[in-house]
Amino acid sequence: MAADDRAPNVIEADRVDLVRSGKPLLDQVDLVVRPGEHWALLGPNGAGKTTLLHLLGARAHPTRGTVRVLGHLLGRVDVRALRARIGHVDPRHDLRSALPARRVVLTGATGSIEVPPRWEPSPAQRARAEELLDLLGAAARADDPWTTLSQGERGRVLIARALMAEPDLLLMDEPATGLDVAAREGLLAAVDRLRAARPHMATVMVTHHLEELPATTTHALLLRAGRAVAHGPADSVLTSKHVSECFDHPIGIERRGGRWSARARP
Template sequence: MTTTVVRVDDIDVVRQGNLLLDSISLTVREGEHWALLGANGAGKSTLLGMVGAVTHPTRGTVEILGETLGRVDLRELRTLLGHVNPRHPLHSPLRVSDVVLTGLTNSVEPVPRWSPTPAERAEADRLLSMLGMAGKAEMRWPTLSQGERGRTLIARSLMPKPRLLLLDEPATGLDLAAREQLLSALDTLRLEHPELATVLVTHHLEELPASTTHAMLLRAGQCVGSGPADEVLTTDRVSKCFDHPVRISRTDGRWSARAERVAPAA
C-alpha cells in the first residue's frame, strides 16, 4: 500500500475575519506529483503553508509525514520537508555548491564551524548534475540566471533527502528557455526519485511538468476539482476555476490553455 505523505481533512482557514480556505481536503501519497492551480487570491499559498508546516488551520486536521499539526514542533517538522522558494533571501556571493550544502543545515548562509563530509559534497555535485548544473558548482550566486538559481535551490532542498518537496511558483520570472530547462529538470528528478512526493503551486498550466500526476483547482478558497490530472485539468473545470472560457489541450504530456474565440458582434 502506498504511504500517505500529507492528509488535509476538511480544513477551514480564517484570517482577520476572512475565510481563505473553505472545507478543503487533500491526500498526497508517496510518488504523487500534485499541482495547485487557481487565480490570485484563490488560496493556493495558504494551502501550501499548511502542507509546509508553516501555519495551522482554523478548523480541521492536517497530518504531514504522520505528524498532526498542533501536536508537533513545526520547526522540527519543516526540517523533514524540501521547500523551494524562488525568493530565496541570499545576498552574499556564495558558490553554487555551498548554496546547495546549506540545505543540510537549513540555513541561508553556511553555519560557522560546520563542515560537510566528502560524501555530502559528492551528493551535492550529483544533484547539481542531475538538474542540469554540471560544471557550475564553482559559480557565484549573484552571477546565476534566474533559471540557474531555481535549479540550484531544488538541489539544495533535496540534500536532506526529504519525502515531500514543495515548489512555490518555481517558474516565476523565467524566460522560455529557462522555464523549459526547469521543467525538464523536474521530470528527471521525479524519474530518478520515484518515492518522492511533490506539490507545485502555479497560475499557469504551461508551467506544469509532464510528470504531474494530480491536480487541485482552487477558486475563492473552495475546491472546484481534485484528483488525477487528466480528470481535473479539463476545459469545463479550468474555465470554471478561472471564471473565463478557455480550451485545454495536452500534447506530449504538457498542458496548454487558450481563450475561446469570442464571436464578433452582429
C-alpha cells in the same frame, strides 16, 4: 509512477479552514497525497495556493480541520523536526551574498540561508551536493556566485538545496516564475529527471499557468477563493470545463506530448 496503495499517505488534509483577520483564506479544503504522486495547485491570484502550501510545509496551522504531513498531525508535532523532512523551494529565497552555487546547495543540510560559522560539510554531504547539481543540470555552474546566476539556474540550485535532506515531500512555489521559455523548459526537464530518480518522493507544485506543469504531473487541485473547484487525477481535473470555472473565464485546454496548454475561448 503509480502510488503504492499500501504505503502511508504523505499528506492528509481534511475539511481545512484557515482564517486570518476574520478573512477566510481556505474553506473546507480536502487533499490526500500518496507517495510517488506529483500534484499541481492552480488557481487565480488570491485563490489560496501559497496559503495551502504553507500548511503542507508545516509553516502554518489550520483554523479548523486537520492536516497530517508525513504521518504527523499539525498541532501535535515539533514543526521544526517535521520541516527538516520537507523540501521547500521558494524562488524568493532571501540570499544576498555571493555564495557559490555549490555552497548554496549545501545550506540545505543546515536548513539555513547562509553557511553557519565554522561549519564544514562532511565528505558525504559534499558528494551529495555534486550529485544533485548534476541531476538538475546545474553542475557547470557549481563554482559560480549566486549573484551571477540566472533565474532559471537559481531555480535548479534551490531544488538541489531542498533535496539535501533527502525529503519524502518536495514543495515548489511557482518555481518557473520570471523564466523565459528556454529557461522554463530546462527547469521542467530537470524536475522530470528528479521525479524519475526519486520515484517514491511526492511533490506539490504551485503555479498560475498550465504551460509550467511538467509532463510527470499526476494530479491537480484547482482552487478559487479558497475553495476546491476540482481535485484528483490530472487528466480528469485539467479540463476546459473545470479550468474555465476556476478562472471564471472560458478557457480551452489541450494536452499534447504530455504537456498542457490553455487558450482563451470566445
